[in-house]
Amino acid sequence: MKKFIAALCALSLMLTASGCSGGSIYSNYRDIAELLVIQTLGFDLSDAGVRLSVSAEGSTGAGKDNEGKTPVRLSVDAQSMTEAQDALQHYSGGLRLFFGHTAYIVLGENVLNTDTAQFFDCIERDAAFRLCIPVFAASGSASELVMGAGADEHDATRLMRAVTENLRLRGDAHIFTAAEIVSALDSNGAALICAVKAVPADTIDPDAAEGEMAIVPDGYTIINNNKAAGHIPMELARGVSLILNEAGSLPVVVGNATLQIDRSSCELEPVFGDGLEGVAININISASLAEARGDFDPGELTREFEAEARSWVEDVLELQKSSACDFLHLGSALEIRHPQRLRGASENFALISPGLDFTVRVTADLDRSFHLDLF
Secondary structure, X not given: OHHHXXXXXXXXXXXXXHHHHHXXXXXXXXXXXXXXXXXXXXXXXXXXXXXXXXXXXXXXXXXXXXXXXXXXXXXXXXXXXXXXXXXXXXXXXXXXXXXXXXXXXXXXXXXHHHOOHHHHHHHHHOXXXXXXXXXXXXXXXXXXXXXXXXXXXXXXXXXHHHHHHHHHHHOOOXXXXXXXXXXXXXXXXXXXXXXXXXXXXXXXXXXXXXXXEEEEEEEEEEEEOOEEEEEEOHHHHHHXXXXXXXOOOOEEEEOOEEEEEEEEXXXXXXXXXXXXXXXXXXXXXXXXXXXXXXXXXXXXXHHHHHHHHHHHHHHHHXXXXXXXXXXXXXXXXXXXXXXXXXXXXXXXXXXXXXXXXXXXEEEEEEEOOOXXXXX
């Protein structure tokens, strides 16, 4: 009897298992040649609700057969992002839209000025997206950037790839992912989003075709309480990099010489009196002489470079004060260093920072190892 019951249990388990996934682990398999792999997404607000614009860099399959294909660009308006994704399927030419390889997300200006919460909420909840996707802020419409950038041979994805690789190599700006932005907003309601804009391609490439659009970096958009609260221009973005310890191989023109930042470090130190009265920001930079044009004094060159770097940082701090939010998250950094005396600084730093005295000290070490006669 026991053997009979055991046999029935085993048979029941086998029937249950055979019913899962249609009896095969490959039941949801799709050949990559049947997929339209979406790589760049643009989100805007529209009269209908939202506008979703996508670009696929000729990605209808894999391998060399893809080379030379015209990029696919699609845009649709709908009441919600989910409906927009479904609506796009009707314009895919019979291919299944695949968002698992999305490389870039661009938020339009009207989204940034209205409410970013619904878009980040969708990115968090939708299993099709990864939180490690870099997010960019568009100066203008995301749809115009995604649909109009590039030419017949390449699309916004290729241009965005060139922009991101250049920023990472040079250290001009940090490219924040969806996860980093959401975490920053959850921390104190403020975050930075790397900004880009579309410009006529012939302004940066004389050989570009007439009417062709290129994509260039445009500093940062400051987000506070899910809305745009200001803009950090590209020339000050390197000040953010110095504060966040993100400075890379930045070329800096000082006088008749060009220097290259090799590495830098930033330390924050609170200044106490009756309470927190100020913050000392100490930045140490190691730089190399990349190019010299004519005679100069090495000591004077170093001092000029220190003054230049200090001005970047001071201007960024002024922008933080005027934006009434702690997008640099200095409060969190200070609270970590002094958890007892500065408890709650991560949440309240924006309220007290306008009355604080910020002192920026920059010390540079110039490496003169290029076999040039500097003396």
